[in-house]
Amino acid sequence: MTVGQNIHSSPIPVLCHSCEARHSGVCGALDPDQLVRFAETTTRHKIEPGGALIGDAEPVYSYSNLLSGVVKLTKTLSDGRQQIVGLQFSPDFLGRPFKLESAINAEAATSVTLCSFPRAAVERMMKESPELEHRLFKQTLNELDDARELMVTLGRKTAPEKVASFLLMIGRNMHSGVDSAERPTCFDLPLTRAEISDFLGLTNETVSRQLTRLRADGVIRIENKRHVTVDSMSRLEQRCGGRVAPL
Amino acid sequence: MTVGQNIHSSPIPVLCHSCEARHSGVCGALDPDQLVRFAETTTRHKIEPGGALIGDAEPVYSYSNLLSGVVKLTKTLSDGRQQIVGLQFSPDFLGRPFKLESAINAEAATSVTLCSFPRAAVERMMKESPELEHRLFKQTLNELDDARELMVTLGRKTAPEKVASFLLMIGRNMHSGVDSAERPTCFDLPLTRAEISDFLGLTNETVSRQLTRLRADGVIRIENKRHVTVDSMSRLEQRCGGRVAPL
DNA sequence: GTGCTGGCTTGACCGAAATCAGGGCTTCGG
DNA sequence: CCGAAGCCCTGATTTCGGTCAAGCCAGCAC
Numbered sequence: 001m002t003v004g005q006n007i008h009s010s011p012i013p014v015l016c017h018s019c020e021a022r023h024s025g026v027c028g029a030l031d032p033d034q035l036v037r038f039a040e041t042t043t044r045h046k047i048e049p050g051g052a053l054i055g056d057a058e059p060v061y062s063y064s065n066l067l068s069g070v071v072k073l074t075k076t077l078s079d080g081r082q083q084i085v086g087l088q089f090s091p092d093f094l095g096r097p098f099k100l101e102s103a104i105n106a107e108a109a110t111s112v113t114l115c116s117f118p119r120a121a122v123e124r125m126m127k128e129s130p131e132l133e134h135r136l137f138k139q140t141l142n143e144l145d146d147a148r149e150l151m152v153t154l155g156r157k158t159a160p161e162k163v164a165s166f167l168l169m170i171g172r173n174m175h176s177g178v179d180s181a182e183r184p185t186c187f188d189l190p191l192t193r194a195e196i197s198d199f200l201g202l203t204n205e206t207v208s209r210q211l212t213r214l215r216a217d218g219v220i221r222i223e224n225k226r227h228v229t230v231d232s233m234s235r236l237e238q239r240c241g242g243r244v245a246p247l
Numbered sequence: 248m249t250v251g252q253n254i255h256s257s258p259i260p261v262l263c264h265s266c267e268a269r270h271s272g273v274c275g276a277l278d279p280d281q282l283v284r285f286a287e288t289t290t291r292h293k294i295e296p297g298g299a300l301i302g303d304a305e306p307v308y309s310y311s312n313l314l315s316g317v318v319k320l321t322k323t324l325s326d327g328r329q330q331i332v333g334l335q336f337s338p339d340f341l342g343r344p345f346k347l348e349s350a351i352n353a354e355a356a357t358s359v360t361l362c363s364f365p366r367a368a369v370e371r372m373m374k375e376s377p378e379l380e381h382r383l384f385k386q387t388l389n390e391l392d393d394a395r396e397l398m399v400t401l402g403r404k405t406a407p408e409k410v411a412s413f414l415l416m417i418g419r420n421m422h423s424g425v426d427s428a429e430r431p432t433c434f435d436l437p438l439t440r441a442e443i444s445d446f447l448g449l450t451n452e453t454v455s456r457q458l459t460r461l462r463a464d465g466v467i468r469i470e471n472k473r474h475v476t477v478d479s480m481s482r483l484e485q486r487c488g489g490r491v492a493p494l
Numbered sequence: 495g496t497g498c499t500g501g502c503t504t505g506a507c508c509g510a511a512a513t514c515a516g517g518g519c520t521t522c523g524g
Numbered sequence: 525c526c527g528a529a530g531c532c533c534t535g536a537t538t539t540c541g542g543t544c545a546a547g548c549c550a551g552c553a554c
Binding site: 073075077078079081082083085086096097098099103104130133134136137138140141143144145147148149150151152154155156157198200201241242243 | 320322324325326328329330332333343344345346350351377380381383384385387388390391392394395396397398399401402403404445447448488489490
């Protein structure tokens with residue numbers, strides 16, 4: 001199982017060597033040969049919080065793998081009302097295939113590192129490798145599942161349930177490690193209060209009030225505004241409104 | 248361009264001959280040979296309003312093409328609160344590939360006709376024909392776009408804007424023919440008031456009030472509770488909250 | 495130091511939509 | 525014919541979350 005031993009097929013590019021996208025992300029679909037050709041077209045970027053990745057109604061020239069950090073996908077009404085329609089975590093693929101213009105904005109919520117490739121390179125690879133398209137398809141299906149879950153939260157949950165659901169979602173995405181229902185789980189919120197409110201269809205005041213209430217009730221602790229400790233995940237779950245996802 | 252002339256490749260199955268799914272739907276991905284083999288496994292159904300197509304948390308044994316009618320996709324909280332997370336029109340493909348259990352319910356909103364195939368047949372065909380998977384991928388991307396559009400409506404629009412947005416969406420989907428911003432457009436609502444409220448995150452009372460208000464303001468006319476005439480689409484658009492989709 | 499800015503919290507008040515309630519209409523089946 | 529059920533409309537009242545306003549605190553420029 002050593003790498004780069006095959007004389008004819010090229011060794012795996014240095015950059016990709018330890019890249020998470022090669023394992024769980026979409027690049028895992030490519031064989032070493034393809035990966036080498038593909039890697040020639042890629043560039044790495046670091047983007048600070050607030051930096052724009054994709055502009056609404058702008059033509060899209062490149063796609064990216066998200067290597068670290070959190071990206072928020074937003075839509076804005078002309079009078080400024082904003083809704084976050086999705087969050088992306090590593091090793092998600094960023095971009096809307098088969099459409100020149102994006103209908104949404106993508107913005108760095110935290111510090112973000114990207115591996116970007118020109119639009120054409122991805123489309124060429126996708127034609128060449130059905131497995132690549134297959135992985136993108138699967139990720140899109142997961143995004144659709146997430147989107148529909150969020151719809152229930154937006155349309156039918158109360159403010160306390162919304163905030164609890166958000167914390168649960170973030171806890172599950174940000175916390176790498178054992179997920180025990182009873183052991184304390186902690187993580188840093190990747191969003192400000194205002195952003196959380198744009199995610200949940202609330203105001204920052206309401207989000208703030210619900211967080212203090214959760215704190216007062218001993219469900220969570222908060223340090224430095226951002227660092228959250230959930231003592232009992234199951235108590236948090238109870239506040240999310242009846243279970244939707246059956247398991 | 249006559250069909251079924253080639254002696255070796257089979258003629259197109261009779262059932263599929265005039266089927267919309269063969270043109271704009273996913274079956275267009277298959278060549279006549281594949282279509283014949285595939286058609287052997289299909290069955291047609293008619294389902295009356297309220298009939299269940301896919302149950303939450305039930306294993307899925309078949310996928311379908313929606314040939315006519317409207318299907319609503321719903322999610323329900325344990326206390327009964329419900330959210331419609333999507334509507335499907337012909338010739339949409341119904342079902343969640345790559346997952347044994349559906350996380351949502353699918354139910355006929357109107358009378359519905361389906362062309363169903365066993366799970367295994369679709370998955371076999373998908374492996375055989377990347378073009379089939381490609382079409383499913385594209386449909387899924389469109390569903391994701393729709394879902395995110397609906398999220399803005401759910402999270403950030405007022406009740407009047409929600410109802411106007413719903414009418415606009417239905418008008419665009421149900422009205423086959425020329426879309427003029429100024430010519431009267433009419434269509435039948437595929438949902439009851441209660442269902443519209445589950446779609447928009449409102450109550451049926453609020454939906455009813457907003458509809459009467461639109462009627463009082465001369466934006467729409469309603470006959471027999473279900474048949475809607477929009478005299479000026481542009482006036483309706485003005486009531487949807489600032490444009491999201493840039494065009 | 496001072497002043498400014500931006501994110502967060504808290505309180506007082508208000509209003510949009512939910513809830514509660516009643517009544518009309520149509521479609522059933524007896 | 526009648527009554528029951530479902531869907532829809534409308535009015536009165538309540539309430540949850542939004543709006544407005546003030547203050548705190550950390551970071552930062554000067």
